[in-house]
Amino acid sequence: MRIIKRTIFINGVAYDIWLGLVNKSYGRKADFQLYYYAGDPDDPFHSPQSLKNGFKTDREAIEYGKTFMKNLLQEALNRQARVDSTKPEA
Numbered sequence: 001m002r003i004i005k006r007t008i009f010i011n012g013v014a015y016d017i018w019l020g021l022v023n024k025s026y027g028r029k030a031d032f033q034l035y036y037y038a039g040d041p042d043d044p045f046h047s048p049q050s051l052k053n054g055f056k057t058d059r060e061a062i063e064y065g066k067t068f069m070k071n072l073l074q075e076a077l078n079r080q081a082r083v084d085s086t087k088p089e090a
Contacts, residue, residue: 001022003020004018004020017069018037019036031055034062036051
């Protein structure tokens with residue numbers, strides 16, 4: 001598995017993400033499988049989680065992974081902001 005580190009920006013804040021890419025070629029047909037890591041891939045407690053397979057190129061898979069992770073983080077940040085705004089102040 002090839003491990004790829006990318007940086008994505010959300011609201012001006014940089015977040016590092018790790019993606020895993022596996023190339024399963026069948027004859028002349030390439031089939032890439034995309035994984036993501038919830039944390040540092042060197043940590044044995046962070047195993048790769050499958051995102052999607054069936055990509056024709058590695059660039060297509062990486063772009064999909066970056067977009068997926070950006071949307072996932074954006075939703076998590078929005079959810080956290082909603083929770084924080086509903087907490088009563090002391």
